[in-house]
Amino acid sequence: MSEPITFDAILAAAAATGEPTRLRLLALVSETELTVSELVTILGQSQPRISRHLKLLVEAGLVERHREGSWVFFRIAQTGPVGGFARDVIERLAPGDVHLTADCARLDQVRKTRATQAANYFAAQAANWDQLRALHVPEEKVEAAIRAAAGPDPIQTLLDLGTGTGRMLELLGPLAARAVGIDQSPQMLSVARARIERAGLRNVQLRQGDIYAAPVEADGYDLVIMHQVLHYLDDPLRAIREAARALRPGGRLLIVDFAPHEDETLRTAHAHRRLGFAAEEIAGFMASAGLDLTMKSDLVPGRGEANKLTVSLWLGRDPRVLADPLPVTTREFA
Structure with missing residues (x-):
């Protein structure tokens, strides 16, 4: 009610x-x-x-x-x-109401303009993407925190939404029986494929797709990660709901992104839509997607890192309970 x-x-x-x-x-x-x-x-x-x-x-x-x-x-x-x-x-x-049809068409054009700007940026930056991570606290700190959040136990199925150059797949893929990376940019996926091949990860698949309608099965993944993705999106909540759709009962969503900051140059120079996210905002997104927030941590710049950005991690869990877990091969092909 x-x-x-x-x-x-x-x-x-x-x-x-x-x-x-x-x-x-x-x-x-x-x-x-x-x-x-x-x-x-x-x-x-x-x-x-x-x-x-x-x-x-x-x-x-x-x-x-x-x-x-x-x-x-x-x-x-x-x-x-x-x-x-x-x-x-x-x-x-009423769907298709005459008063709203033109507004929806112009909204679609605004979204296409945003998407084109982002795609052009990603295509231009694909080759040196990892170097851009120097904007925030050292990557080794971030990756250590990500490994700790993922935990030491093996992962049956891993999904990396907005995989970019595939670094998260390289980092966490060895823990997974099967891993899938999704990205909209062909240029990014080309870099990711080369990285995955160098790492010898035969359990990893890469797919081109929209983060708002990921080409993956529902209820199929133990761990979904969204690493430095949300600040590029015009609708972060929609993307989080899509990530939640992919989680199996009891599965986890790990979000890694910037804490709130005021570096306006990132909008124009690096196509950032958002200048970080407050703790309560992501908590609200998680709740709206039906997930329980179980962990939040901040990686704050240390001495000598005054110009670096703080990176935050949020871990959410699907509250549903899988009474009788099936092996990954059975779940995939049943």
Whole structure:
């Protein structure tokens, strides 16, 4: 049963949604988090007008707002009774409604522009990708923490979403009976294939695919890792939900990314969409994806590393229980 909403809260929410532009805005931010400038582009209205409408939606509790450096992101409220009201309203909109079709087409174009910019960046940087990791605390510290989080026990099935150059597969692949790496960039996958071949890892498969619709089976992986991936994405929650879909009962999701920072140059120079993630934000994403957060740790720069970024690790677990675990070969082909 839905959580009850107070009389005044329902009135405020109804008033906020009862205007054409605000309902269009609510529908758009239910798809992905968007900036004011992106919403201005999609709706073709002035920035002050869009900002006023967003302010009313935020005040009514229908939309969440968070600032990152010079950028401000908006998305439909994820929690609370009014958030549930907002999602119910959007779910009841008729698919293909004439008032929203053009907005959806322009949203798709915004997403394609983002994807093209990211793809161009990854293609240009594939050969020297590992050197770019010098932005944060030493890689050996990060990898030691990743190995510790993965644990010493053998892994039946491992999935690396956004595998890039395949370093995580090289690091954790020897622990797994089977490992799969997914990446959108052919150039990155070429580098990853060469790395995997050099390492002699015959249990690893590489596939080109969309992180939002990974070409992998559901309920099939003991450990899913997303290493330095989320800050490139326009919809981190959607990607985490896709990762959760791939987890078997009791499986674990390990996220490695930057803690919040203010280095705006990473947006333009390195195609970063987000400037890190706060602990409570990833915890909220995990909960929304149906996962229990079991571990959070920060790797803070030490002496002589003043200009380095802090790296955070989050470990989530699928709360379902697999009563009678099957061997990996049986699960794959049954």
